[in-house]
Amino acid sequence: MIRIDVPHALCNECRQCCHFVAPPFLTPYASRGLEEATALSEDFRSRSGLPTLSPDVKNEIPVWTCSILNGSDYVCRDWPDHPLDCRIYPLVFYSEGNSSKIGLDPSCPYSNRQPLTWFGEKARQIREEVWSGWTDEQKRTLLPFFRTDAFPDLIPLLSLSDGP
Numbered sequence: 565m566i567r568i569d570v571p572h573a574l575c576n577e578c579r580q581c582c583h584f585v586a587p588p589f590l591t592p593y594a595s596r597g598l599e600e601a602t603a604l605s606e607d608f609r610s611r612s613g614l615p616t617l618s619p620d621v622k623n624e625i626p627v628w629t630c631s632i633l634n635g636s637d638y639v640c641r642d643w644p645d646h647p648l649d650c651r652i653y654p655l656v657f658y659s660e661g662n663s664s665k666i667g668l669d670p671s672c673p674y675s676n677r678q679p680l681t682w683f684g685e686k687a688r689q690i691r692e693e694v695w696s697g698w699t700d701e702q703k704r705t706l707l708p709f710f711r712t713d714a715f716p717d718l719i720p721l722l723s724l725s726d727g728p
């Protein structure tokens with residue numbers, strides 16, 4: 565199963581993920597709408613089903629926290645079987661015109677712990693092991709979720725629809 569193993573100690577220090585300023589923005593794809601989620605590949609469900617969001621407060625700011633996060637030690641309770649978009653972060657899907665792509669989010673501290681070529685190889689694995697197994701309907705369902713405005717500094721790595 566494809567996964568980027570960001571060290572837990574780094575996530576515990578950073579604590580940037582799994583809290584969201586406003587649902588459904590940036591939440592795991594499968595939690596953004598049950599209607600769309602039913603068409604998504606099983607890759608996007610966690611072992612416990614679809615992640616849900618609960619209102620919370622972080623650094624005195626209202627946020628929505630994923631129901632699967634264990635807040636005390638900052639561990640995803642479904643690791644390593646959490647949803648695909650969580651498993652591959654800091655790699656993210658995005659679209660440019662009609663082309664779907666994978667990029668690297670440099671706001672994650674792990675993004676500079678490996679060379680770009682390492683992330684590029686992971687992106688190729690995602691294309692071969694995951695993307696190529698999805699139906700056209702699943703790809704069409706995902707496309708509206710591929711938002712670039714959430715990742716303003718995204719580093720482009722790989723085109724999914726047009727080859728390397």
Ligand code: SF4
Pocket residue numbers: 570574575576578579580581653654671672673674
């Ligand atoms: S931004 Fe990166 S280091 Fe921080 S919690 Fe998320 S995956 Fe972990």
Ligand code: SF4
Pocket residue numbers: 581582592610615630631632633634639640641642646647650
């Ligand atoms: S499923 Fe796990 S990794 Fe994904 S947002 Fe929820 S707690 Fe975080």
